Amino acid sequence: MIPKYILLREKINEEILQGTYPMASKLPTEVELARIYNVSRSTVRQALDLLVKDGIISKHWGSGNTVIGKSDSSKKDTVMILLPDISSQRGSSLLSDISSTLLKQGFKVEHHQTSNEFSKERSYLQLMLDDMYAGLIIEPALSALPSMNVDLMQQLLRRKTPVIFLEAIPIGIYNSKEISSDSYNLGYQTARSFINMGKKDLGGIFLLDNKSSVLTYSGFVDAIRDAGLSYHDNCFLWCNSKDPVGVNTRSSSFINKFLKQAYNTVETVYLDDDTINVDGIYPVFRSEIESKSIGKPAAKALISLIK
Secondary structure: OOOHHHHHHHHHHHHHHHOOOOOOOEOOOHHHHHHHHOOOHHHHHHHHHHHHHOOOEEEEOOOEEEEOOOOOOOOOOEEEEEEOOOOOHHHHHHHHHHHHHHHHOOOEEEEEEOOOOHHHHHHHHHHHHOOOOOEEEEOOOOOOOOOOOHHHHHHHHHOOOOEEEEOOOOOOOOOOEEEOOOHHHHHHHHHHHHHHOOOOOEEEEEEOOOHHHHHHHHHHHHHHHHOOOOOOHHHEEEEOOOOOOOOOOOOHHHHHHHHHHHOOOOOEEEEOOOOOOOOOOOOOEOOOOOOOOOHHHHHHHHHHHHO
């Protein structure tokens, strides 16, 4: 359920736009607003605070609330898109597919990059709770880990905000729609392609906090097992999606140390993240299997929820 103070903020804003409360005029007092809209004074105060924040009214002690601006600030036709990375080829393509599909259906798009940080993701989710958005498409930060933002996601879902999760649904979120790549099959077929080329000893670099990468690893090693080949424990490396300060799992020097040792045992090392820094001293191999874009299906799924 949408909080009453947000609904009241929208109602007062609409009446300002319609001229019920003209520019430079005073709004009714808090007591009068509470009576007019049949809400508590606490609800009125919260709604007025949001209007002040939006720059629509000014609030001065002793002089009441003055209309100082007009803003069609409603987000009712706006879909928020939250992605860990929009600068990479995958992220840019995903954002483009989602945005183009939504725009063609008359929706506005607001997108943000969370940089795989729970704190950034949380700030954007809080923005949604402070307004009335048409919906949310989100690829959760650090998707293989429990999310600290489940509480805000649950609030949005209780409010009946349409939400589509990409690649993973955080633990604690139920009965929600997920659109994901077939990462397991990608890993399986990638390993099979190496094996079919005569590469019998395989290693890989994967992301420990990314659900899609974990599933790719699962398919990759299952293909090794199914082919009756040896699994070389020391030839698989787990990296962070984003290194914390003082940690260097994604640096070229760190990767090279691993590759130097791995190539004493294996013929091929698969790299599951094309944003990891490699300098070419030791070869890494990426999948040549194209994954179907999930951007357009995700946007269409959200549209169906909204309608």
